[in-house]
Each structure stands twice: as C-alpha cells, then as structure tokens.
Amino acid sequence: MPLEPLLPLFHRLDREHFEARLGALADPPLSLRWSDGRMTRTAGLYRRGPGLCEIVLSRPLLVPLPREALLSTLCHEMIHAWVDRVLRVRESHGPGFRACLERINAAQQGFCVSVRHRYPLPQRPAAWLARCPGCGTAVPCRRRRAGLACRACCERHNGGVWDARFTLRFEPSPEGTVG
Numbered sequence: 001m002p003l004e005p006l007l008p009l010f011h012r013l014d015r016e017h018f019e020a021r022l023g024a025l026a027d028p029p030l031s032l033r034w035s036d037g038r039m040t041r042t043a044g045l046y047r048r049g050p051g052l053c054e055i056v057l058s059r060p061l062l063v064p065l066p067r068e069a070l071l072s073t074l075c076h077e078m079i080h081a082w083v084d085r086v087l088r089v090r091e092s093h094g095p096g097f098r099a100c101l102e103r104i105n106a107a108q109q110g111f112c113v114s115v116r117h118r119y120p121l122p123q124r125p126a127a128w129l130a131r132c133p134g135c136g137t138a139v140p141c142r143r144r145r146a147g148l149a150c151r152a153c154c155e156r157h158n159g160g161v162w163d164a165r166f167t168l169r170f171e172p173s174p175e176g177t178v179g
C-alpha cells in the first residue's frame with residue numbers, strides 16, 4: 001500500500017490551526033516521518049531531544065485505517081509540538097493540550113482529535129472460507145482443519161451428532177490474498 005506523503009497534510013493543518021508556526025520552528029526544526037513496520041504500541045508520537053524534534057506516525061497502525069485516523073493522529077502530535085515549542089509548557093495531555101484540542105475540534109468537521117489514540121493492530125484477513133455443503137454458510141478461518149462439520153446442520157438433520165454430509169469444505173477467501 002502506498003504511503004501518503006505527510007508534509008502537505010502537515011502544512012495544511014499548520015496553516016489552519018497553528019498559525020503556521022510549527023513549520024517555522026528552527027533549532028531544531030520539527031521533522032515528520034512514517035515509522036518502520038514495528039511501531040505498534042501507539043499510532044503516533046512526538047519527541048524532542050538534543051538536536052532532534054520529530055513526529056513519528058505508525059505505518060502498521062495507520063495505513064490500513066481511513067484517512068481521518070491519520071489526520072487526527074497527526075493533529076494530536078502537532079498539538080504536543082505546539083504545547084512544547086510554542087506555549088513552552090511542560091505537560092503531556094494537560095490543560096494547554098486540551099484547550100488546543102477542543103479549539104481544533106470545534107473549528108472543523110473533517111476529523112476529531114482525541115486525547116488517547118490507540119488503534120488495534122489490523123487483523124490479517126482470513127485465508128480460507130469454510131463452507132457447509134448443506135446450508136451453504138461460509139465462515140472465514142485462518143487455517144484448514146480436517147473433519148469439521150457444520151454444527152447447525154448436524155443439529156438440524158442428525159440430532160446434533162457429527163455427520164459427514166456436512167463436513168466443511170475449504171475454499172480460498174477472496175480477502176485472504178495478502179500482498
């Protein structure tokens with residue numbers, strides 16, 4: 001999946017909600033990047049150290065989600081930068097952060113910034129569909145297992161006892177092609 005370039009989004013949010021002051025920061029400037037594939041504990045982070053000030057956005061968590069999640073996470077981290085570098089207040093999600101968050105949420109409808117932003121790691125789509133030859137019901141599953149039969153059909157037609165007529169047949173799931 002292609003990664004959306006972050007800088008145009010950053011500059012737009014900066015103009016609209018931060019008086020374009022985040023893009024103008026120097027010594028060090030605020031930089032912005034996508035994480036590698038391992039950043040899964042948080043959707044985004046802001047950090048500053050000697051000679052470093054950056055926003056990192058989680059590639060594995062955010063890329064599969066709707067764009068609104070990316071905007072909301074980017075904006076969340078930009079508020080941290082605003083509080084730290086413009087207001088020059090030491091806090092994480094304190095009053096300065098919350099005031100800015102509420103101002104931005106009131107000013108637009110495109111996304112909603114929240115104080116917490118943890119997103120679940122995307123589930124790998126099931127590779128197989130297990131289909132009952134009796135009722136036709138198909139259930140997604142990760143791996144094939146021999147001898148499973150459709151419970152509903154066994155109960156309806158065979159007194160709840162396993163019945164070979166309703167042994168599930170596995171077919172590749174259309175969603176299961178993982179690139």
Ligand SMILES: [Zn+2]
Pocket residue numbers: 076080092093115
């Ligand atoms: Zn935060």
Ligand SMILES: [Zn+2]
Pocket residue numbers: 132133134135136137150151152153154166
């Ligand atoms: Zn069935």
